[in-house]
Amino acid sequence: MAAPNRSRRRFRVVAVAASVAMVLTAAAPAQAAPGGSVTDLVLKQLIKHMTLEEKVGQLFVTQAWGESATNPSDADKAKNQEYFGLDTAAQIIQKYHPGGVILFQINNNTNNPQQIAGLTNGLQKAAISSGTHLPLLISTDQEQGIVARLREPATQFPGSMPVGASRNTTDACTAASITGQELRAVGINQNYSPDSDVNDNPANPVIGVRSYGADPALVASMASTAVRCSQKYVAATAKHFPGHGNADNDSHTGLPIIRRTADDWHKIDQPPFTADIAAGIDSIMTAHIEVPSLDPAGDPATLSQPILTGILRNQMHYDGVVVTDALNMDGVRIKYGDARVPVLALEAGVDQLLMPPKFDLAYNSVLDAVRSGELSVSRIEQSVLRVLRLKLKxxxxxxxxxxxxxxxxxxxxxxxxxxxxxxxDHGITLIRNDDKVLPLAKSKKVLVTGWDNGVTFPTRAIAAGLTSAGIAATALPTGSVPNASAVASAVAAAQQNDVTVVVTRSSLLALGASQVALTNALIATGKPVVVVAVQNPYDIGYVPTARNYVASYYYGAVSSASLARVLAGTVAPTGKLPVRIPSPADLNTTLYPIGYGIGY
Incomplete structure (x- = not known):
């Protein structure tokens, strides 16, 4: 494409400045004017003077590799070359004019707060010096808990489900506000959070503790609170519309089919998104799921006009930015292929296309669709306007x-x-205390054993917390899949202690056989055993003889410290189950209902 001449560049700079000045100085910036609000009229003038390539670029959110926008490592250059044929994030921005960039730990983008701030400033400098002169939406997934791209020293909250267990909207606001403040401080201005899925399928392999719970009213209250509180600092994104909570397979590797009736969808999945929209949600992320009752065509919701335009736009009256879930996920790629997916998503009602696996192919596919007349220029401009509104707001x-x-x-x-x-502290949930062993007596010797993943060691963190509370505690991590030798060592250690705390972690519904064997062997010693589930709370269904059981919903340091405080009795257990715990033999049979939880 030919480079815009200097007069056009100057016009765009002036137009951006004019739109900003209008919003900041107008007495009523949203006041209607012929053809739309004053703000929209100014933004439309800006769009009018953008090239087609620049307009299409604004519809994409891309990843890039490197801790610097201009000076990545050789390994990161190689990844950028593989995906884009370019060395640096700055070059990607200057060529394609994307509307946004998403940051990942795995892409070497989020190593520490100071580095992130330097990276985001470099990305913005590249965008402002490119043809559009438009700054970027810089996003990440900081849901907290098991999905957090910024790690320590950034503040780590325990995630959505333990907040749901607290039943405390003040906690939901605190987590969202502080997360938003810290993201903004490092230059991230959009968070792909909160998760607004109602996780009512215990076998859901991809949502689980990312959800606030299985009760639509609870999820709606918590998610909409998070929206209001986070949007004081960053743009929030409700996900995954129309609701990923009932899936029984992972949309990263397949296309889940949600077999709800339309009435059930309205009762279960819709309420959180309705509440988010009422709270003024800035953007909504689509789900790569098939919902036959809402669209019988067999398309993923990301590509479904009946779902995105018919329901979300027309019935729910949402006019903010709709962004796809990542387009490199198999759930959206299976049926049509990478060249058609971006075009079909825009036809369905999407505004931004997140992380297509072949960026140049996706970008040029949209350009070709406009040039052929399949997509109109006005349709592209409609989405660009929404993106610019979000950037301005x-x-x-x-x-x-x-x-x-x-x-x-x-x-x-x-x-x-x-x-x-x-x-x-507020989310820790006590389910059983049959032996009245909790809170732990300071006179007892305690072994803390069980799950770790070689990176996170909740056994050590819990033992350290108990020790600081004056309880003699020893840690013996067994890894994530304890073998016979590890089980034997744990049993021998348990026999030398008064009480054993065994940490279990199921990332899916089922607790692994090796963890079941470890837990049952410890129970068989006859010494009191406290089972602590540090992710999904369903583990007790697999060790029904456990007489003492606690759920924390997260295995990170902040939750391990809270577990130690609850076990020691310095903090009372006040959490209530935000999901039901089913029988593994029959998922329709409930062992412990939503709202269950006991005190000492």
């Missing part, structure tokens, strides 16, 4: 850069860390 156009020297004044402060600990 969230101060992306006015304040794209951050102060790299000030990051530590916001990220991981003692006040934020203390708030996260309080939130984690």
């Amino acid at each position: 969230n101060r992306v156009l006015t304040q794209p850069f951050v102060n790299e020297q000030a990051v530590s004044r916001t990220v991981g402060t003692p006040q934020h860390l203390a708030a996260a600990q309080t939130v984690a």
